[in-house]
Amino acid sequence: MHQPANALPGHAPASRPFESLQPWGWSPALAEVCQDRCPPGAEPGRVVAASRGLALVQTATGETWCAPTGRFRARLQAEDLTLCAGDWLLLERPPGDGRASALDLLPRGPSLTRQGASGRPQVLAAHLDVVFLVMGLDRNFNLPRLERLLALAWGSGARPVVVLTKADLAGEAGPFVARVEGVAPGVAVLAVSALTETGLDGLRACLPPGATAVLVGSSGAGKSTLLNALMGEAVRRTREVRASDGRGRHTTSLRELFRLPDLGCLIDTPGIREVGLCAGGADLDSTFSDLAAWAASCRFRDCTHGAEPGCAVQAALAEGRLDPERYGHYLRLRREVAFEAARSDARLWREREDKWKRIGKMLKQMKKERP
Numbered sequence: 098m099h100q101p102a103n104a105l106p107g108h109a110p111a112s113r114p115f116e117s118l119q120p121w122g123w124s125p126a127l128a129e130v131c132q133d134r135c136p137p138g139a140e141p142g143r144v145v146a147a148s149r150g151l152a153l154v155q156t157a158t159g160e161t162w163c164a165p166t167g168r169f170r171a172r173l174q175a176e177d178l179t180l181c182a183g184d185w186l187l188l189e190r191p192p193g194d195g196r197a198s199a200l201d202l203l204p205r206g207p208s209l210t211r212q213g214a215s216g217r218p219q220v221l222a223a224h225l226d227v228v229f230l231v232m233g234l235d236r237n238f239n240l241p242r243l244e245r246l247l248a249l250a251w252g253s254g255a256r257p258v259v260v261l262t263k264a265d266l267a268g269e270a271g272p273f274v275a276r277v278e279g280v281a282p283g284v285a286v287l288a289v290s291a292l293t294e295t296g297l298d299g300l301r302a303c304l305p306p307g308a309t310a311v312l313v314g315s316s317g318a319g320k321s322t323l324l325n326a327l328m329g330e331a332v333r334r335t336r337e338v339r340a341s342d343g344r345g346r347h348t349t350s351l352r353e354l355f356r357l358p359d360l361g362c363l364i365d366t367p368g369i370r371e372v373g374l375c376a377g378g379a380d381l382d383s384t385f386s387d388l389a390a391w392a393a394s395c396r397f398r399d400c401t402h403g404a405e406p407g408c409a410v411q412a413a414l415a416e417g418r419l420d421p422e423r424y425g426h427y428l429r430l431r432r433e434v435a436f437e438a439a440r441s442d443a444r445l446w447r448e449r450e451d452k453w454k455r456i457g458k459m460l461k462q463m464k465k466e467r468p
């Protein structure tokens with residue numbers, strides 16, 4: 098890759114001090130936000146891995162572990178935020194070897210958000226350009242699961258790309274590609290093999306230097322194998338048994354964000370297996386854009402495409418233009434999003450109520466103490 102002439106070591110102009118972070122996704126937009134929010138002496142860094150309140154961060158000068166300051170931790174808690182791979186932080190390093198402190202989180206760009214087990218949205222990867230939806234052309238092939246992942250990917254704001262991997266096992270990939278195109282209107286579909294390295298250039302083309310992508314797919318889809326093929330070496334965490342204390346399996350490396358040689362950054366989050374949709378994180382209109390196009394001509398603007406008169410979606414079903422199975426998947430995902438939205442509303446109400454109860458108690462106590 099070409100190095101910009103003004104990025105030679107020691108020649109970085111003072112106005113663009115973090116230019117060396119560009120291959121890690123640093124952009125003029127981030128530089129602008131940083132200028133407003135970065136206190137003197139602090140610097141930006143990108144989270145390559147986050148675990149139990151600690152973050153491994155890539156800065157302009159190298160990699161460092163950091164922990165949020167008390168004030169930043171309180172803000173993260175109050176706003177229900179957890180740091181994730183791809184985040185941009187502002188951090189401060191004490192002189193000497195002390196651990197760096199994270200001061201602030203820069204506003205997240207397109208991010209992948211799922212419904213967490215606790216009923217709260219959970220951001221899995223941030224500042225994304227592309228979401229690779231990985232599905233193996235073996236027993237892993239499953240269209241309803243792909244539709245669910247597509248809703249999540251469209252909801253991120255980044256570009257979804259379907260990657261059908263293990264093409265070497267499929268014989269003819271064409272029919273699979275056609276079936277996927279049928280449920281993923283407007284989405285690029287690539288057939289690749291990590292084993293024979295066929296089609297990997299299509300993936301590389303989606304990920305120029307400075308861009309960030311995330312790999313999403315169920316267990317066994319072939320994500321880690323793809324990552325290794327793109328890295329050109331086995332970088333993925335390997336699991337091993339900790340013999341000394343016999344506490345069983347643990348991961349030897351936490352790393353989740355990788356910079357690919359001469360390309361952009363790729364996030365492989367092992368946690369993305371079964372994904373629940375949440376109201377803010379899923380985009381059903383883009384996922385089912387064929388349905389949305391018909392829905393535009395329904396007689397009622399708030400048509401639910403059930404039994405209303407003048408429903409264009411029902412008409413498409415009746416005339417065989419819309420596959421009943423696809424319509425069924427749409428209804429199921431819509432119910433799920435509505436349920437999670439209601440659950441989240443209920444939780445917010447409960448939290449608000451609890452807060453007012455606490456304040457009421459506090460006031461009563463104060464009155465008692467100072468009649």
Ligand SMILES: Nc1nc2c(ncn2[C@@H]2O[C@H](COP(=O)(O)OP(=O)(O)OP(=O)(O)O)[C@@H](O)[C@H]2O)c(=O)[nH]1
Binds near residue numbers: 322
């Ligand atoms: N034939 C063939 N096998 C592949 C290919 N890619 C992956 N595999 C195999 O598929 C299995 C699963 O691959 P992984 O890369 O571990 O899948 P993963 O999506 O990372 O799975 P998790 O780590 O559980 O999320 C492994 O046995 C791989 O060797 C491919 O292109 N061709």
Ligand SMILES: [Zn+2]
Binds near residue numbers: 392401403405407408
């Ligand atoms: Zn309708």
